[in-house]
Amino acid sequence: MLRTRLRNRVATLLAASALFVGTSVTLGASNAAAADWTFEKSAVSSDGSFTISAYYQGTYAGLMEWRGDPRDGDPGDAFRVVDRLSDGYGLEASMISPATGRVATTRGHSAVYYSPWNTGDLKEDTTVYIQLCAVKGEFFSCSIAYSGHA
Known part of the structure; x- marks a missing residue:
């Protein structure tokens, strides 16, 4: 029990450190697969x-x-993902902050695929952090959470 809690805390610390240091986070995959992204x-x-x-x-x-x-008929305060490569992997983006639970994904679709826009009104100049991951089954290799603003 103590060992499990310690392992979970270490994993959380490493994931949080990766967000702030600027590396990518990969779970559920070998280092060789992670290095591909x-x-x-x-x-x-x-x-x-x-x-x-x-x-x-x-x-x-x-x-x-x-x-x-909004621009060219596309909504504002919105994000989407585009999968352009027929490689068996999908792309999935998550809004990390503000913690809205918003996700855009190409899972289950063949390339070339544009996900629908994931929208929601945010206060002007709110800083947003979004993370992009390559996904395939249980595998995911992710960028750090990058920022922009509403």
Whole structure:
């Protein structure tokens, strides 16, 4: 019991450290599989919008797109994911903060697939943290939680 609690606390500490240090978090996979995925954040635009690109073995696999304000008919305070690579993996983005439980995913869909926009009104200039993960069954390899704003 004590050993389990200690192991859980260490896992929580490592995951939290990864969010703040800028590394990726991978659970449920070997280190070799985790090394196949890399993530890159774009610059944040004046309205708070940004993207996180995902690369599988160096090949562009897709992205998460956050829109701080409505643009070109797309909603504001919204995000979606795009899976562009037919590799058996999906992409899943989660809003880490504010803790809304919002998720956008391509799980169960063939590439090329755009998830629906996940929307919800946020107070203007609210900082958002979104994390992008490559997913396949129980495997996931995730970026750090990157920030933009509403």
